[in-house]
Amino acid sequence: MRLRLWSSVTTIIILLALLVAMPLLTACGGEEEPTTPTTPTTPTEPTTPSEPTTPAEPTTPAEPTTPAEPTTPAEPATSEFDVVKDAVAAYLTDIAPNIKAADLQMRIAEGDAPYIVSLRKAEDYAKGHIPGAVNIAFGELTTLPEDEEILLYCYTGQSASFGTAVLGVLDYDVQNLLHGMSSWSTDPDVYVSRFDPATSQGDYAVETTANEGGNYATPELENTTSSDAAEIILAAAKTVSPKYITASDLNMKIAEEEDMTILSVRSADDYAAGHIPGAINFGLSALADNLDKLDPDAPVYVYCYTGHSAAQATSLLNMLGYDAYSIKFGMCGWSADPAVNMGKCFDASTVAGYETEK
Numbered sequence: 001m002r003l004r005l006w007s008s009v010t011t012i013i014i015l016l017a018l019l020v021a022m023p024l025l026t027a028c029g030g031e032e033e034p035t036t037p038t039t040p041t042t043p044t045e046p047t048t049p050s051e052p053t054t055p056a057e058p059t060t061p062a063e064p065t066t067p068a069e070p071t072t073p074a075e076p077a078t079s080e081f082d083v084v085k086d087a088v089a090a091y092l093t094d095i096a097p098n099i100k101a102a103d104l105q106m107r108i109a110e111g112d113a114p115y116i117v118s119l120r121k122a123e124d125y126a127k128g129h130i131p132g133a134v135n136i137a138f139g140e141l142t143t144l145p146e147d148e149e150i151l152l153y154c155y156t157g158q159s160a161s162f163g164t165a166v167l168g169v170l171d172y173d174v175q176n177l178l179h180g181m182s183s184w185s186t187d188p189d190v191y192v193s194r195f196d197p198a199t200s201q202g203d204y205a206v207e208t209t210a211n212e213g214g215n216y217a218t219p220e221l222e223n224t225t226s227s228d229a230a231e232i233i234l235a236a237a238k239t240v241s242p243k244y245i246t247a248s249d250l251n252m253k254i255a256e257e258e259d260m261t262i263l264s265v266r267s268a269d270d271y272a273a274g275h276i277p278g279a280i281n282f283g284l285s286a287l288a289d290n291l292d293k294l295d296p297d298a299p300v301y302v303y304c305y306t307g308h309s310a311a312q313a314t315s316l317l318n319m320l321g322y323d324a325y326s327i328k329f330g331m332c333g334w335s336a337d338p339a340v341n342m343g344k345c346f347d348a349s350t351v352a353g354y355e356t357e358k
Contacts, residue, residue, distance in 0.1 A: 080221035081321065083232045087169050088316050089288035096168040098161075098178040098308055099151065105354050108132070115148035119160055120181065120192075128190035128356035130181075138241060141166055142234065153177035153184075155193045156346070158326060159242040161311035166237045169319065176308065179346050186353035195306075195329050195346040202247040203336050206274035213261070213280045213293025219321030236319040243314065245325045247333040250301055254278065259298040265313050266304055266331065274340040276303065276331075284309050287316060296322060303327035303334065305344040 107113050108131060116133040118125050125135040130153065136143070141163050144150055150172055152160040157180040167174040177183065182194035195201075223235035253260060254277060262279040264271050271281040282290045284304075294300050300322050304310040307330040317324035327333060332345035 080223060080232050080236070081218055083229050084221060084236045084319055085218075085288060085291070087229075087233045088320060091165070091169045091316075092285050092288055095284065095312070096164045096174050096176065098157070098176050100178050101183040101354060102352065104130070104151065104177060104184075105352075114151040114175070115145065116151050116153070117144065119152060119154045119163055124155075124192050126358060127192070128185065128187065128358055130177075130184060131355060131357045138163060139238075142170065142237060144172070146172060148173075150174040151177060154180045155191065156180045156182050156195060156307070156329070158244070158307040158311045158328070161308045162240060162242045162315040162326075165312040165315035166240050166319070169233065169316070170237055178308065179306070182346060182348070183351055184354050185356055186348075186351050187356075190356055194348065195332065196348075197336065197345065200329055200333055201336050201345070202251070202334055204247060204251045204334050205277060206335060206337075206340055207277045208272060208274055210272070211278055211280050213290070214295060216292055216295050218291055219296040221321050240315050240318045242311070243318070243325045244328045245301055246328045250276070250327060250334075259295070261294050261298060261300045263294070263300055263302045263313070264304070265302060265309050270305075270342055273342075274335070274337070276327075276334060279303075284313050287313055291320070294322060298323075300324040301327055304330045305342060306330045306332050306346060 104113075104116075113132055116130055118129050118133045118135040119138055120129075120135065122135060125133075129135065133153070138159065144167070150167060152163045152167075152174065153176070154160040154163075157176060157178055160176045160180060164174050164176040179194075181191045185191045221232075221236065223239060224231055226232060226235070250262075254262075260278075262276050264275050264279045264281040265284045265287075266275075266281065267283070268281060271279075275281065280293055282293075294317070300314075300317055302310040302314045302317070302324055303326070304313075307326055307328060310330055311326045314324045314326040329345070331341045335341050
């Protein structure tokens with residue numbers, strides 16, 4: 001009984017030993033699939049340590065942008081005409097006056113004589129002139145001293161009126177001798193030339209119907225390259241010289257219907273009483289405000305009573321670029337009718353006859 005039990009135990013132990021041994025025998029005796037050798041890996045180059053990064057410089061804040069100054073639009077260039085027109089307009093607010101021979105004589109006698117300037121020919125000046133007077137040509141007017149009170153005279157007062165307007169625009173203190181040397185001397189060798197109704201006065205037609213001027217552009221002036229106002233005005237002044245037309249020549253032009261503007265600078269009442277056919281009318285002081293009524297492409301013939309105011313107006317129009325002429329002796333040269341010429345014509349019988357010198 002004990003023997004069988006022991007045999008069973010022994011058998012169990014042997015079986016257990018076999019079970020444990022079998023995996024070991026398999027691991028030692030079995031063949032493995034040959035392993036393909038792995039290509040040896042090329043050793044990696046050692047990494048060079050990177051240079052330490054330099055910290056970036058701190059960014060300087062940008063200067064605030066100054067806003068651009070607003071562009072001022074360029075002012076349009078002022079034309080020569082506008083510069084001269086402004087000077088003429090300023091002069092017309094204080095027009096140089098005429099002085100009578102008796103008043104000039106009084107000032108000379110009192111030692112208060114102005115700077116007296118003769119604009120007559122040198123040979124006529126030599127025959128006799130107002131005491132203390134100097135003699136110059138019309139073209140030398142702008143050489144006269146600017147700090148003197150100037151008195152101009154000529155033969156009948158008309159050429160000196162041209163010069164008076166020129167100097168007045170240039171801001172001289174100036175006046176004109178009414179009727180010129182004709183009102184100073186009774187000696188024909190001295191006065192040389194004067195208004196004479198027998199030879200200087202016509203009897204041409206007049207009308208009472210008012211006429212309107214046109215609507216014209218103004219002339220363009222190109223007297224200088226300077227942009228200086230004083231230089232522009234001086235250049236315009238130097239273009240002036242006395243320009244006349246006789247009543248008989250104007251009457252012929254009217255008959256031939258030539259293009260022209262006839263301008264009366266008399267009072268409105270005297271214009272209405274009778275004027276040269278076709279004439280328009282406005283006063284000397286209103287000249288700068290009525291330039292659009294004058295045709296810049298045709299002659300302008302200007303008249304007043306005796307030629308003095310018309311000569312000033314003509315001088316100013318010449319400065320402004322118009323082809324203007326003064327009618328010799330004004331309405332007194334056109335009509336013998338005192339109801340038309342208003343009885344303002346030169347009268348030789350009123351001349352006192354003052355001293356002259358040579």
